Amino acid sequence: MGKTIPSYRIAIEDEISRWKGFRNALSTEKEKQAFDQIIDMSRNLASAGSCACNPILFEPMAMSILVAQQKKIQELENQLSNLPLQKSRETYTWLNLQTATFSIG
Numbered sequence: 001m002g003k004t005i006p007s008y009r010i011a012i013e014d015e016i017s018r019w020k021g022f023r024n025a026l027s028t029e030k031e032k033q034a035f036d037q038i039i040d041m042s043r044n045l046a047s048a049g050s051c052a053c054n055p056i057l058f059e060p061m062a063m064s065i066l067v068a069q070q071k072k073i074q075e076l077e078n079q080l081s082n083l084p085l086q087k088s089r090e091t092y093t094w095l096n097l098q099t100a101t102f103s104i105g
Helices: 008-018 020-025 029-044 058-081
Strands: none
16 A cells, blocks of 8 residues: 555644744844744645646745735735825825926925
8 A cells, every 4th residue: 555645634633834934043033023923924835836747845835825925915005005195395196106297395
């Protein structure tokens, strides 16, 4: 009989446990929190990662993280585009920072 292959979710938890030394070496609590958030991103998209059929476990984990990051970037861009224009000494639009107008006085 062949060897049983663990589920993707079990396999990523094993991979994550291998990164504990890296996490512990991070110097600030903010860095550790950021690391934990990134790891959670790979967990949240585990169902997609399990369909990747990739022998290198870290690749679908990394892709899951990139997809979650891109989703967050798109959400932030949408929020920025819905903000009203700010009027101050510098008038600018959030979507086109290159067309900044500065008034002196």
